[in-house]
Amino acid sequence: MTTALETLDRAYQQMMQAFVRRGQALHYTELARDLGLTPEAGRGVLLDLMDTGVPAWLYDGTDYVASFAPFNNVPTQYRISVEGHQRSFAQCGFEALAVCWLFPGKDVTIEAPCLDCGEALRVVVREGRIVSAEPSTIYAFVDIPFREWRPNLAYS
Amino acid sequence: MNLFRSEEHARRWTGFRPEAEGGLLTLAQMMEAFSAPMFRERGAGDYISRYAQLRPGFLAGLKQITGDHPFWRLKG
Numbered sequence: 001m002t003t004a005l006e007t008l009d010r011a012y013q014q015m016m017q018a019f020v021r022r023g024q025a026l027h028y029t030e031l032a033r034d035l036g037l038t039p040e041a042g043r044g045v046l047l048d049l050m051d052t053g054v055p056a057w058l059y060d061g062t063d064y065v066a067s068f069a070p071f072n073n074v075p076t077q078y079r080i081s082v083e084g085h086q087r088s089f090a091q092c093g094f095e096a097l098a099v100c101w102l103f104p105g106k107d108v109t110i111e112a113p114c115l116d117c118g119e120a121l122r123v124v125v126r127e128g129r130i131v132s133a134e135p136s137t138i139y140a141f142v143d144i145p146f147r148e149w150r151p152n153l154a155y156s
Numbered sequence: 157m158n159l160f161r162s163e164e165h166a167r168r169w170t171g172f173r174p175e176a177e178g179g180l181l182t183l184a185q186m187m188e189a190f191s192a193p194m195f196r197e198r199g200a201g202d203y204i205s206r207y208a209q210l211r212p213g214f215l216a217g218l219k220q221i222t223g224d225h226p227f228w229r230l231k232g
Contacts, residue, residue, distance in 0.1 A: 009202050011204075013203070053208075078159075119161060
C-alpha cells in the first residue's frame, strides 16, 4: 500500500458520501477528481482503499466497486429507503441495519423478501433504534462462521 | 447474513444448515451488534486511520451479544 493514511481517510469519506448522496459508488476517475489527482493515481487510491480491511470489494478482474459496506453497488434483496425515497441497496441483512448511522435523525427503511417464503419484510430504524418491524418475529441467519467471513465476504 | 420472517422460516430455508445454527440472531441482537462505534462512526473524517482501533470494540460486543458462541469466535 503506497497511499498516505490521510488520503485514504479522504477517499473513504468521498466514497461513503457518494452512496449517501446518490446511492452509487464513485468510479476511480470520479474519486481522482474529488481528491485532485490524476485518473491513474485515483485508481491506485481505490485499490489501496479496498486493501485496508474495510468490508468492500471490486467486481472480479475490474476496477469497479461492487460493494462498500454498508452499501452494495449492485442490487441485493435489501432495498434501502430514507425518508420514503428508495436510494440504494445494502450489502447484507446485517449491514442494512447499519445504514441508519449515515443518515442521522432520519428514518431508514429496509425492505426485503424472506428467502424462505418470498413474503415481504419491512424494518424501520432510526439512529440505532428499531422503530418498527413487520413482522415482529424477524430473524437473521448466516451459515458461514464469523472467522471465515473475510475470505467469503460476498457470501457472509 | 439474510433476513427471514421468523426463526422457523430461517430453519426451513433451503440454505439452512443445522451445524450453523449459531448463526441465528434476533433483529434486536443484530441492531445491538451493528451499533458499535465501528459502524456509528463511518461518517467520521478519520475513519480509516482509526479503523483498527474500532474493530476490537465490535468484537467485544459481538462476544457479549452472542454469549461467546463458538460460531462467532474469530478463532476456532
